[in-house]
Amino acid sequence: MNFPVVPLGKPRGERADAARNREQLLAAARAMIAEHGTRKVTMDALAERAGLGKGTVFRRFRTRAGIFRALLDEEERRFQERVLSGPPPLGPGADPAQRLIAYGRARIAFLLEHHAIARAALDRAQPIPVGEVAMTRPHIRMLLGLSGSRLPHPDTLAVQLTAALEGPLLLYLSMDEDAASPAMEAAHPLAESWQTLIERVLQVDLPPEEA
Amino acid sequence: MNFPVVPLGKPRGERADAARNREQLLAAARAMIAEHGTRKVTMDALAERAGLGKGTVFRRFRTRAGIFRALLDEEERRFQERVLSGPPPLGPGADPAQRLIAYGRARIAFLLEHHAIARAALDRAQPIPVGEVAMTRPHIRMLLGLSGSRLPHPDTLAVQLTAALEGPLLLYLSMDEDAASPAMEAAHPLAESWQTLIERVLQVDLPPEEA
DNA sequence: ATGTTAACCGGGGTAAAGTCCGTTTCTCTG
DNA sequence: CAGAGAAACGGACTTTACCCCGGTTAACAT
Numbered sequence A, B: 001m002n003f004p005v006v007p008l009g010k011p012r013g014e015r016a017d018a019a020r021n022r023e024q025l026l027a028a029a030r031a032m033i034a035e036h037g038t039r040k041v042t043m044d045a046l047a048e049r050a051g052l053g054k055g056t057v058f059r060r061f062r063t064r065a066g067i068f069r070a071l072l073d074e075e076e077r078r079f080q081e082r083v084l085s086g087p088p089p090l091g092p093g094a095d096p097a098q099r100l101i102a103y104g105r106a107r108i109a110f111l112l113e114h115h116a117i118a119r120a121a122l123d124r125a126q127p128i129p130v131g132e133v134a135m136t137r138p139h140i141r142m143l144l145g146l147s148g149s150r151l152p153h154p155d156t157l158a159v160q161l162t163a164a165l166e167g168p169l170l171l172y173l174s175m176d177e178d179a180a181s182p183a184m185e186a187a188h189p190l191a192e193s194w195q196t197l198i199e200r201v202l203q204v205d206l207p208p209e210e211a
Numbered sequence C: 001a002t003g004t005t006a007a008c009c010g011g012g013g014t015a016a017a018g019t020c021c022g023t024t025t026c027t028c029t030g
Numbered sequence D: 001c002a003g004a005g006a007a008a009c010g011g012a013c014t015t016t017a018c019c020c021c022g023g024t025t026a027a028c029a030t
Helices: A016-036 A043-050 A054-061 A064-085 A096-113 A115-121 A136-146 A154-172 A181-202 B016-036 B043-050 B054-061 B064-085 B096-113 B115-121 B136-147 B154-172 B181-202
Strands: none
Touching (some): A016 A043, A016 A054, A064 A096, A096 A136, A096 A154, A096 A181, A115 A154, A154 A181, A181 B154, A181 B181, B016 B043, B016 B054, B016 B064, B096 B115, B096 B136, B115 B154, B136 B154
16 A cells, blocks of 8 residues: 555645646736736636636636736745845845835835736725735834834834835826836835835934945 | 807806716715615616616716716815815914824824725726825825925825825725724724824924824 | 546626717707 | 707617636546
């Protein structure tokens, strides 16, 4: 009697065909976005392009926003790695204030780069499942805690700082579709302003040390 | 050769029937929201309830979100009046820091009260037309200017503070549909936290003077 | 190998947003 | 008051997100 593969632990592994199809769908979505922007990524078109049925697309991603969330998740994982184990000041090692500032800069760049996808990943039906696609709030929360600054409601403040960082790019800034050079112009003041915000909230005063 | 109608001046006043119908539509929408929540306000149902055709609904409001924007605009106007000409510290008269804090408190209460409509007014197709439905950003911008605090990028900072104030309620907090008592619980720390934010950004320190 | 089962596949079906265009209604002028 | 022109109306039409269900297939145990 030989032991079966993976006796338990996971309820069940993803089936091989399913995995293959998911890759095909994500690849097709990426291609369609590159060609025509997010607007043209319809469920029918995506299914046809990937050579699959419509039902399959919905089983994999639940909703249209889900596709973009999945796409974003990949990038997000890379980003998260840089934050969790990359070099300081983004990664561990620097002091909390500097890490917050560095995080803000990096996050703004990230959101700018994936702006179209990030917006399409929003689903007005449900609020953003904080901490799933977004690591921002818990990370900010942690750094606030490490900072040693006495803050009355750090959890709530973390929510508000998260909104201050991501909201402008998700909600308020226009920048529709093109946004190549105007993006860079918008990024700079946002990052500067974020630094000011952090310095004042943590009551530190770092000299402007740019790269 | 006689001159055509309305040489110039106004493009044209709104036609009487149009005005009447708009009122009917808004009233119907309000009733439907009160009865079944925003989810059940569909364009077809709204048209039927108001005794009008669907085309009419779309001409008036362009999009589904437009209905809720219109609804919100009315409340917003009332709110705006309190801010622009009401008693201090919300209205003019108090010092900028206190007004910012008061504005935040009032705004949080406002968004809490109209949470469902505000969320339904979001349109992921277009970003928020800043300054149209929302007076928040310009108001914050003005008060930052009046505060005398030297801030590097006040315009951008105003955007971020706006997001910090409105984002949590629009984007991140769940609170779906019911939110009567949990709402009040959520409101308090948000307001406290907003006060901290402002105090630190403006580098003032107001003693906790509660009502 | 092979039976069992749970997950997957596909495509046709529904509901709701948004568009079009022929028809009706208003309003202004003479 | 009559008539012209502009604006508003209405509802059928199109598009698209999302559901459903019968048939199929991969994974596992024996």
